[in-house]
Amino acid sequence: MHPYLPVLLVLSVALVIGLVMSFLSAFLGPKRPSAVKQEVFECGVAPIGSRERMSVRFYMTAILFILFDIETVFLYLWARTFKSLGWFGIVEIFLFVTILVAGYVYVLKRKALEWD
Amino acid sequence: MVEVWFFYFFAAIAVVASLGVILLRNPVAAAMLLVVTLCALAAEYVLLGAEFSAAIQVLVYAGAIVILFTFVIMMLNLGQEEVGQLAGFSKWALLLFMLGGAGVILIQRLSMGALPPGVPGGAASDNTYEVGMALFTKYLWPFELASLLILLALIASVVIARKPTFPSRDA
């Protein structure tokens, strides 16, 4: 058996059971919709919607996440081959990490990680 | 050959989902279909025995880059009418372009003859180890250059996103 076949099996079984579970209430529960019931909750007053734009910090977080995620991936590769590469690998990865730490320090100095 | 059928299955998912990515008007739906496309491609990598690439595909592309897309979509919070303005070009031109691309690939494929055999063995050997050894010995310099690329991206993103220093905030 291919080692990834279980992933597919789990996904398909979970999908079927999950769909059944998430539509359980639609079958079992009562249905008495009304205009007020279908408003989004904004503490009881008439909703004014959510059309304002979000802080740019979230974008910053996401892009920093991508970059450090890539770094983590490289570190995993190195960790897996660490026993074979030894000091050679350490020198390599330290160079890599040092360059990234320089970037990290720049980000800190620019206060891109401040949430005020 | 069961694997061939799995290949066609995931290929079909990838093609249909990527068509959805470019044709749907709703940006979040497009982003979600991009996730589906990327996961289907990861499945293809697994079929080729490249399980490390598959994991990275899901981890970095589906799990990080599309998150950025959704954040930007949610951050801008574009309404339906604004999106319509952005997607103002003809669908027919797009279709023509895609058919042309498919034609080019088909001609190339027919002129090439039989496909080269894929990587044998499936996931029997430890793929991560092999990728790591290749990266840290044979492709040492590209790897170190990658760190510079990430550094550049870090600096660029900060420069784009930071508050303008002129005029100062309290001015």
Add this chain to the structure above:
Amino acid sequence: MMQLPVLDETAVQIIATIVKFLVVLVGVLHIPPVMIWVERRVPALMQRRRGPNRVGFFKWRLWGLLQTLADAVKLIFKEESVPGSAYKGFFHLAPLIGLLPTLLFVSAIPFGPAIEIGGWKIPLSVIELDIGLLFILAVTGVGVYGVTLAGWASNGKFSLLGSLRASAQMISYEIPLGLSLIPLVLIYGSLNLQQLILAQSSVWKWGIFLSPISFLIFLICMFAETNRAPFDLSEGESELVAGFHTEYGSAKFALFFLGEYVAMFALSCLCSVLFFGGWQIPFVAHEQLVSLTGSVNIAALCGVMALLLKAAFFMWLYVWVRWTLPRFRYDQLMKIGWKFLLPLGLANVCVTALVLAALA
């Protein structure tokens, strides 16, 4: 007499996979009821009150254990209300998209050593991969979409804010989570969870003793990844009503609930696997256990029990911490993630590598 059809290896393993997954699923479905009971009775004990104790069966009240069953039934039979302004398709799919990755995660946990049934060797993990750790990281990465989509599809102020906060928090803590596991890969030299367990063959080789800093980072990330107190800002009820699931009710809310508890359980199991020897019983080698009980299967079952006990401790820790620590502010949360855990994780990796290379 009827001849049984001869099964080949593939067919047996496929059937075994489905059966194992169904067992895991049924087990996992029992976590929220029990945990909700714990989450009501434990704080009641801590705060010297009684907690829910009324719902019962005639005169047997069973310490209020049936209350959660009543809650589950109530949730399923409630009317499902969809906001008129919601994006309907994603509104219905979001709980499912959130649940699927956590189910994949929990399927990747090796619950015990392989058992033998009718001469077939069956591993006690639904999914066993060479890149198990990376698989789990990838799956948790995709798990963010459930939260993001739920908030966006609800199209309400509080849902959107809550989901943005929650997803930004989850991705921020994924980095230290990933970094905290690298020292373990350095030490044990594998990404396969079963091999990581086998490498921790005696108590003194457990992850917590060989890499305590990793454990510390992982523990903090465990709480942040599941949006649990003290990192439950995404549902800070005093400012965001309920966060990303404000508009959800009935069975879909129950599904979010299930997803949260499955994620907690999966992370608890992973913590036991990586830092506490997984299914191995302290001071008793597995071979000893096999010869003692005279059966591979009984020994394996003891292993499963050991892992579940270890995981139960962390589940209890979740509750304990929730009723002990106050909630962080959002800037504090981001500061801990990016300015404390990230550098600490990197330093931990570097120091571990240097020490290992010096010892070798």
